[in-house]
Amino acid sequence: VTKVENVTRVYTVGDVETHALRGVTLGIQPGEFTALVGPSGSGKTTLLQLMGCLDQPTSGQVFINGKDVSQLNRNQRADMRRGTIGFIFQFFALIPTLTAYENIEVPLLLNGHTPAERRKRVQQLIEAVDLVERAHHRPDQLSGGQQQRVAIARALASTPSLILADEPTANLDTENGKQVMEIMTRLNQETGVTFVFATHDPRVFTYAHRVITLQDGLVVENGKSPRK
Amino acid sequence: VTKVENVTRVYTVGDVETHALRGVTLGIQPGEFTALVGPSGSGKTTLLQLMGCLDQPTSGQVFINGKDVSQLNRNQRADMRRGTIGFIFQFFALIPTLTAYENIEVPLLLNGHTPAERRKRVQQLIEAVDLVERAHHRPDQLSGGQQQRVAIARALASTPSLILADEPTANLDTENGKQVMEIMTRLNQETGVTFVFATHDPRVFTYAHRVITLQDGLVVENGKSPRK
Ligand SMILES: Nc1ncnc2c1ncn2[C@@H]1O[C@H](COP(=O)(O)OP(=O)(O)OP(=O)(O)O)[C@@H](O)[C@H]1O
Numbered sequence: 001v002t003k004v005e006n007v008t009r010v011y012t013v014g015d016v017e018t019h020a021l022r023g024v025t026l027g028i029q030p031g032e033f034t035a036l037v038g039p040s041g042s043g044k045t046t047l048l049q050l051m052g053c054l055d056q057p058t059s060g061q062v063f064i065n066g067k068d069v070s071q072l073n074r075n076q077r078a079d080m081r082r083g084t085i086g087f088i089f090q091f092f093a094l095i096p097t098l099t100a101y102e103n104i105e106v107p108l109l110l111n112g113h114t115p116a117e118r119r120k121r122v123q124q125l126i127e128a129v130d131l132v133e134r135a136h137h138r139p140d141q142l143s144g145g146q147q148q149r150v151a152i153a154r155a156l157a158s159t160p161s162l163i164l165a166d167e168p169t170a171n172l173d174t175e176n177g178k179q180v181m182e183i184m185t186r187l188n189q190e191t192g193v194t195f196v197f198a199t200h201d202p203r204v205f206t207y208a209h210r211v212i213t214l215q216d217g218l219v220v221e222n223g224k225s226p227r228k
Numbered sequence: 229v230t231k232v233e234n235v236t237r238v239y240t241v242g243d244v245e246t247h248a249l250r251g252v253t254l255g256i257q258p259g260e261f262t263a264l265v266g267p268s269g270s271g272k273t274t275l276l277q278l279m280g281c282l283d284q285p286t287s288g289q290v291f292i293n294g295k296d297v298s299q300l301n302r303n304q305r306a307d308m309r310r311g312t313i314g315f316i317f318q319f320f321a322l323i324p325t326l327t328a329y330e331n332i333e334v335p336l337l338l339n340g341h342t343p344a345e346r347r348k349r350v351q352q353l354i355e356a357v358d359l360v361e362r363a364h365h366r367p368d369q370l371s372g373g374q375q376q377r378v379a380i381a382r383a384l385a386s387t388p389s390l391i392l393a394d395e396p397t398a399n400l401d402t403e404n405g406k407q408v409m410e411i412m413t414r415l416n417q418e419t420g421v422t423f424v425f426a427t428h429d430p431r432v433f434t435y436a437h438r439v440i441t442l443q444d445g446l447v448v449e450n451g452k453s454p455r456k
Pocket residue numbers: 134140141142143144145146171173239240241246247248266267268269270271272273274275318
């Protein structure tokens with residue numbers, strides 16, 4: 001469902017070059033539930049952004065559902081992602097002027113649902129992430145973990161076929177972290193949505209079927225987790 | 229070193245009132261190494277901000293080193309904190325236009341050190357948090373964990389007598405998380421700096437001498453951790 005072939009990503013700022021990815025080749029199959037782990041700065045966020053068509057590789061190719069997306073421009077990439085890929089950012093990227101409810105609803109507004117369908121779906125998600133009492137608050141009126149749960153609900157809203165989650169549990173307590181992993185596990189098992197998580201949280205990789213390890217911009221382990 | 233007496237904090241937005249703290253009384257003694265835990269939304273960030281004089285209680289009193297600070301205005305509170313209290317925010321609050329090095333240096337600029345003293349101290353901190361290669365990058369050129377380490381180094385820079393850390397390890401891998409907890413433990417043991425951490429990370433409370441548990445804005449456990 002997403003494949004990268006020999007991708008590199010070099011960030012150049014002034015005359016400083018950072019080789020965030022140094023040649024990564026990976027395929028993610030439909031239905032996977034995969035954790036991407038590795039030290040801070042190893043390139044996890046960078047790789048997720050390439051896999052999710054949010055960024056372009058410096059060299060190498062990226063394929064989404066078999067289509068080469070490496071050379072699409074920004075607008076073409078946005079069209080590619082819409083409805084197909086859901087992203088949970090490491091630091092949420094919520095719209096500050098919208099409430100939790102409205103933030104979660106945004107992906108549904110782009111997809112031609114009726115207001116009744118949207119309301120039903122948003123309320124279902126609000127309950128799933130345990131935010132019923134905070135639904136009409138804006139991000140700056142929410143705690144760190146509450147904001148993170150809004151971002152998670154939003155990524156799930158239009159049930160995309162691929163969800164890329166960057167540190168989804170970093171600000172969550174054990175209860176919510178577990179709840180979120182179980183929502184995602186159930187979605188994966190019942191509907192086959194593909195999940196790739198970048199995480200430092202050992203509680204998260206115990207749910208993963210496969211664990212990929214990055215170090216210094218290279219894949220050092222591409223294996224199966226002991227779970228499967 | 230910091231004491232709160234029957235503090236409440238109510239956030240009022242339009243006609244919605246949120247009782248984030250409902251009457252908390254706690255004393256933190258000099259030299260403590262204390263974890264503040266509790267579910268998402270239980271009031272940890274709010275309590276840390278009151279203890280650190282970054283916010284005012286709705287009712288009740290806050291004392292810093294015996295002095296009642298509950299009714300100080302914003303400027304007076306800033307003077308109170310300077311040099312005395314170091315804060316690690318849940319989402320870093322780094323200055324985006326400054327490099328990692330410059331961000332870490334900021335507290336030292338306010339304290340009358342010579343340039344040579346500042347350089348020595350900043351370099352020591354940069355090495356301690358393992359950011360030597362990223363010292364001259366700005367926050368938007370750093371990974372999540374790297375930004376968090378800049379914030380940690382900055383809070384330690386002028387060796388304040390009290391450090392309040394909100395989720396200091398949320399974006400750190402095991403290695404860096406451990407390194408940071410050991411830096412803080414050593415500082416506490418060698419120089420008596422007082423630490424209060426709000427955290428969901430089980431790895432963090434194993435270092436704590438005392439664990440305070442919040443739930444729905446109230447302290448439900450004020451105990452010692454099994455470690456001591
Ligand atoms: N500025 C604000 N305006 C309105 N409500 C707020 C504001 N800041 C926090 N709250 C609310 O106050 C309650 C406590 O928030 P707080 O941030 O202290 O929780 P927390 O324990 O730090 O949670 P987390 O573990 O998710 O970071 C939450 O219900 C939150 O939504």
